[in-house]
Amino acid sequence: MNHSAPPVPTFDALLVPTVQALQTLGGSGTIEEIYEQVIQLLNLPDQILEIIHGNTSQSEVEYRLAWSRTYLKKYGLLENSARGVWSLTSTTINPDNLDPREVVRFVRELDKKNKASIDLPNQSTETTENLDESTWHQQLHEILLSLDPAAFERLAQRLLRESGFIQVQVTGKSGDGGIDGVGIARINGFLSFHVLFQCKRYQGSVTASQIRDFRGAMQGRTDKGLMITTGTFTRDAIKEATRDGAPPIDLIDGEQLVQRLKELGLGVKINLIESVDVDAEWFTKI
Incomplete structure (x- = not known):
């Protein structure tokens, strides 16, 4: 009998497990810790975890979890520090009441309002945290x-x-x-x-x-x-x-x-975009 491998969870299917993982970790965790908790919660087999996303250094599960974190952040449930630690914005979040469809709808509407809409994936397609991140990751990996x-x-x-x-x-x-x-x-x-x-x-x-x-x-x-x-x-x-x-x-x-x-900074340069604001009120105090 031919037993096909189970499908990789879609990014929207990983939204609730991501919140549950962070709750298990005490409200905050690194990307690696969140990943470990999610795969334990879902009991994902090795043949799924070892699937690589395209020509990158990430597994498909890591790749889709990145989008899950991004959606939850835009929805207001997660925040992340400069050191790469992600945390829940509230200790009272109930994952049982979290509707993945509502999260996806809200974020896409938000992107449209911000005029930052790109060709975002639907619930069954491959995803990436953002295009810039994906581009430099893939380029560097190909060079290596x-x-x-x-x-x-x-x-x-x-x-x-x-x-x-x-x-x-x-x-x-x-x-x-x-x-x-x-x-x-x-x-x-x-x-x-x-x-x-x-x-x-x-x-x-x-x-x-x-x-x-x-x-x-x-x-x-x-x-x-x-x-x-x-x-x-x-x-x-x-x-x-x-x-x-x-x-x-x-x-x-x-x-x-x-x-x-x-x-x-080894072979990778981070270009910061300068933002200048004029304080008109300051000139009234001269």
Whole structure:
């Protein structure tokens, strides 16, 4: 019997679970925390979570959750800080009384009033948080995928240095068990520990077996590992990376990578538009 995979939830189907996830998290949470709670609430299987949206570094579920957050923000239920933490605007929101159709209708009417209407998705099509975000994400991801392995390793080296690591070296020797480099992480100028890192420049998902292989290569050399990929990690890979009794491995997926490059200004420039207002009242006080 042929069992087809269940469909990816549409962005409007994720509106209520997003609110429920934030309530479970105490009213606020990072994008990653919200994502984890939503997939637990909906019990989404791995074959759904591993679907990538087009030629981007985001999974389809992450992609649609971004639109859900945007709609809920415009509807007045969510707000987000500069540090990427999203929070409910009220502690009395009842998700049982939240009608996704009303949220979608309200936001689209609002966009029309603001003359900012674009070809927004209907309830069954793919979505994106906003066109600018989608454009630079996709462009940067395509550039990362086009880099040769040595260049990607050098980028990882620069990324770690800019993040506070010292003595970062790219080894990249064949037969080194997949170890691409080593560095020393400094914490508040006092504590330090050696970290081995591995770079995986591709669009697929890193599996649990690849995490185990990396940990095997770390054996006897350090107690801390870091894996950087332009793709994603399977659920089993994430669990394996933090398995009890095994040396921990930190994970940076494609979405975290492009965001970190943006934060550090590495190959990404943020153009601010200046807004000038004339205070006519000020001149009356001269």
